[in-house]
Amino acid sequence: MITREADRLTRLIEPIVVGMGYELVGIEFDSRLRVLRVYIDQEAGIQLDDCSRVSYQVSGMLDVEDPVPGNYQLEISSPGLDRPLLKLTHFERFTGSLARIQLRRPIQERRRLKGRLAGIEGNEVLVEEDNETVRIPFDAIDKARLVPEFEMTTTKG
Numbered sequence: 753m754i755t756r757e758a759d760r761l762t763r764l765i766e767p768i769v770v771g772m773g774y775e776l777v778g779i780e781f782d783s784r785l786r787v788l789r790v791y792i793d794q795e796a797g798i799q800l801d802d803c804s805r806v807s808y809q810v811s812g813m814l815d816v817e818d819p820v821p822g823n824y825q826l827e828i829s830s831p832g833l834d835r836p837l838l839k840l841t842h843f844e845r846f847t848g849s850l851a852r853i854q855l856r857r858p859i860q861e862r863r864r865l866k867g868r869l870a871g872i873e874g875n876e877v878l879v880e881e882d883n884e885t886v887r888i889p890f891d892a893i894d895k896a897r898l899v900p901e902f903e904m905t906t907t908k909g
Contacts, residue, residue, distance in 0.1 A: 757781065757819075764817055765790060768809050774802065777831045778838030786824040788814075791831045791838075798830035833900040840890050843869055843877045850899040853879065855892050866899065 761779050769776040769792055777791035792798060792806055807828040814826065837843055837851060846869055853865045865888070867881030877888045877896075 761788070761819055764813060764819060765810055768813060769806060772806060772809065774798075774806065777842075778836055780836070780838075781820070781824075786822070787827055788820060788824050789827045789829060791829055791836060793831055793835075803828040803830070834897045837896040837898065840872055840875065840877070843890075843896070844872045846898060847871045850901055851879070852897055852899050853877075853888065853893060854895040855888070856894045857892055859888055859892060860886065 758779055758781065761781070762776065765779060766776045769790070774792040774794050777793050779791070780789045781787070782789070790806070790810060792802065794802070807826060810828065811826055814820070835842075837846065843851075849869050851867065851869050853867075855863045855865070857863075865879055865881055865886060867879040867886065870878035870880045870885060872878065872890075873887070875890045877890055877893065879886045879888060
């Protein structure tokens with residue numbers, strides 16, 4: 753999940769984002785679409801103005817440092833309800849939540865899982881799926897996102 757390029761971009765971008773009072777959730781670079789996505793968050797949530805302010809600051813630094821060769825589009829975004837899980841600490845923080853995980857290599861002959869996060873042990877993510885705990889090495893994870901869950905309420909009328 754973490755590449756050398758993503759690690760370098762994180763080192764450049766994180767001080768700016770944190771200095772502005774936000775959490776840097778993570779960075780994704782889609783080389784096919786040439787899009788650099790920077791996910792930010794804060795306790796009060798993220799509004800369009802927050803994204804604009806961070807975009808202005810980060811794009812200025814990227815213009816100077818030029819860490820991504822060629823043309824690309826910068827997107828600053830809230831992580832959303834289906835927030836990406838990009839760091840090992842995210843899997844621990846969202847223990848009990850439903851997640852969809854895509855693997856770089858098969859584990860138990862599968863490349864995709866959907867289950868409840870059961871925490872971490874060392875560098876392994878624990879996922880409860882079909883009453884079984886699956887242990888996934890963090891470096892085997894290609895992509896992971898929370899799955900939004902909604903409560904159904906009824907009103908009498």
